[in-house]
Amino acid sequence: MRILAIHGVGHGDAKTDWPPQWQQAVLSGLQTWRPDLDVPAIEFLHYDSFFEQAPLGAPEVAEALFRLSASGLFHGLTDMMRSRGGLGTALDAVRWTAGMVAQWVALDDLREQLRKHLAAAIQQQQPDVILAHSLGSLLAYDTLRRDEAAGGTLAKDLTFVTFGSQIGNPAVRSVFGGRIEPLASCRFWWHLFNPEDDVFTCPLGLPARARFRQVTTFFDIPGMADHDGAHYLGHEQTTLTVWQDLAASARGSKRAAPAQPANLAVAHRAAVQPKPVELKQKAVLVGVADYADPANKLDGPVNDVFAVSAALQELGFPPDGIRVVLNDRATAEGIRERLKWLLQEAQEGDQLFFFFAGHGAQVPGYGRDSEVDRLDECLVPYDFDWTRGQGISDDELAALYGQLPYKCQFTIMLDCCHAGGMTRGGLKARGLAPPDDIRHRMLRWDRTSQMWLPREQLASPTAAEEKKVARAADRASWLGESGSVRRIGRGTSLWAPSARAYGAAKTANRHAGPYVPMMLEACGENQLAYEYRHGVTAFGAFTYSLVSVLHQVAREQKKPRLSFEQLIARTGKRIATVVPEPQQPQLHCASARRKDLIPGLSPL
CATH class of the missing domain: 3.40.50 (Rossmann fold)
Known part of the structure; x- marks a missing residue:
């Protein structure tokens, strides 16, 4: 041997x-x-x-080192970079540890x-x-x-x-x-x-x-x-x-x-040990209404979860395949554990579904020199406190869903928003505005206008971000309208630094890139997701409308057929009848899948 x-x-x-x-x-x-x-x-x-x-101080290596730091791949790097010695000291200190990985990640010739x-x-x-x-x-x-x-x-x-x-x-x-x-x-x-x-x-x-x-x-x-x-x-x-x-x-x-x-x-x-039952249809449903801070309380998420669970069971999901976590049990760690159950060991042909009803938020994301260079969308668990790691971001979601088999179906449905939150005309919005100390990290003082304005890197895409998406028309969907938002369900943290490098890496490894889930979102990027009171019972307007559309199609058609694209369009029309503010639901997925039929629809 x-x-x-x-x-x-x-x-x-x-x-x-x-x-x-x-x-x-x-x-x-x-x-x-x-x-x-x-x-x-x-x-x-x-x-x-x-x-x-190989060069250690090249800009590409420095950039890779910051990405490693942000991922937690090598603990303590962020503190080193913020120390008095800065980047040079950090590079010297990690020459034969993180420095080697940064060189390998950054330098094509070295690889x-x-x-x-x-x-x-x-x-x-x-x-x-x-x-x-x-x-x-x-x-x-x-x-x-x-x-x-x-x-x-x-x-x-x-x-x-x-x-x-x-x-x-x-x-x-x-x-x-x-x-x-x-x-x-x-x-x-x-x-x-x-x-x-x-x-x-x-x-x-x-x-x-x-x-x-x-x-x-x-x-x-x-x-x-x-x-x-x-x-x-x-x-x-x-x-x-x-x-x-x-x-x-x-x-x-x-x-x-x-x-x-x-x-x-x-x-x-x-x-x-008894052999576990193989589940081909699995779902995790999260609802957070009673947040630790009473000011963030919502009314409808628990009702949303039960409505979605009923809809999934009507679509053929077995009760044993649906896991629910609510309110104080829906901590960041509790949600992560259930996501691992949902997504790990998935097989071709599986139908997987993740639903979240609660608050969304945007938190500052850090890049080179520990400066804010983007905003990260996140789901707000019960124990959220605006510190790193307490929200569910796309970085950690993508680490799980990016490896899913291409021939499985993973749908993410989010009844929340990320553009802040407020009450309008008695309607509650499902998004949190950052506290002032967090908001300060996103702003700069403009001497000419004598006003606080968004930092330049948050107001427009950086050159590095622009390189990631080849077609300008696609950038808003993937990177937000400003080009500097890491959006949930996009998996952009797994991309190479440029569209050309990303394409070359996929070709060299003979695959189509990370799996991209079917995203059903309650509203546009800069809109708010509102709650709706159906008589005396509260729901998310998005969830109530979407489930109602499914029921309507099942009642009206002998052989119900409805694509995801049609579902979102009809849901949007129904939301407009109960919410006086703009709230247009969104479908994000590969263009070829927009017309996929919703599996399991049967007449009521």
Whole structure:
């Protein structure tokens, strides 16, 4: 058995302690199952010199470093950049950690050199197994996926093992065109994931049938970042899965490929736990009416949730497939947990639905030099307090939905608005205006007019943002009318810096980019979403009108047929009859899907 080992960040070429630790972990794991097995031949890839020769202070690297900081990929970066030394000090301090990842993300030429370097090593050594840690997993996947997409054979029959990996992190996923695809020609891909790893490693949303399996390898090293490669390789779950599989495959000819690798841990769990019912239709419905601050109280969200649940069940969703979270249980963490249940392990053909009724808001988003350079739309959970991480933004939603299978249907319905909130003529609006200290971050003092005006970068798109969308006519839909809004359901955080680079990355990785959900929105970007009182019962005007349209079509037609485009148009007309203020619902999706029929409609 020949193994090629690729270290991660940390100037691995200059250190001598980790190779013997990895060798011992590999040998111990294999000999657990095959005590007579010979010591495998392990070669270690050296590549730090490429990073030494690449520019560290280039503007592109600085920009990538800020994106990594904003994602939380490397903790403490933001504080370093705000320190007295500024960017230069931050770059020096993270030269062999986050600096390496920033160089890799930003520099096309560096990635090309590394791909050639690794490809040459694979061709020369013909390994059976590649062990790739942290940054090493990024350059290994980049090499193998691009080669496979181009018709190459580097990954053919390889066992690929990634650990401590940031492959799935949105901050680096843009390099791969915003989406991670399986390696179809490899023998198997094992992904070892430690939830405690502080270098913000990510789980990967790939289907098990794609010759892929994720293994949770939990460990917590006191005083450490829980990122150590030897701990991953020596973990008991790695022994039960990866090493058992490789020990078994070593009996016959090299690179023998069983239909499914052996996995005692999974087999044991299957034996002692009942098999869960496979749900093809799942929904998460969130309603927040009684916010912690009484001034933000709404009347209709709980009624909206029950109305939507009834409508979904009439469309064929099973009651067991619908999860509801209301009021004080709808915290940021509570919503995130249920979104993971909804979106992780989705399969082709699934129908997935997320509904939110409550307040929306816009919060400042930060870029280079920690300056506000955009506004982030967010959903307002019960415990929202305007601090980072307390709202549900598209950055974290896209990290989940961006990996969905193209042939599943994911619909997001939002009965809220992001343009602030007020009461007009007794109508409550479902949006929060920022408090004055937050609002101050979005403003600048104009000496000429003697007025407070929006900061220039929030009033018009930056050059970088303009490059992201090729057609000017599409920019408002994706980036807001100002061109500086990160809108929910658009997945723009997964895009490359320009439309050209984004297109090239998708082509090189042979996919269509991140999944884009079907968005049903209560109103236009700068409009308000109002509540409506139906007799003595309060609803969101959008939710009540949309559900009413579905019922009307089901009553009037023997074979009900209604497209999403028709649904939104008819909903808008109905809202206009109950809300005297402008509120035009919106449909955002791929143009080819606007005429998709709503599945499950049947006569009442």
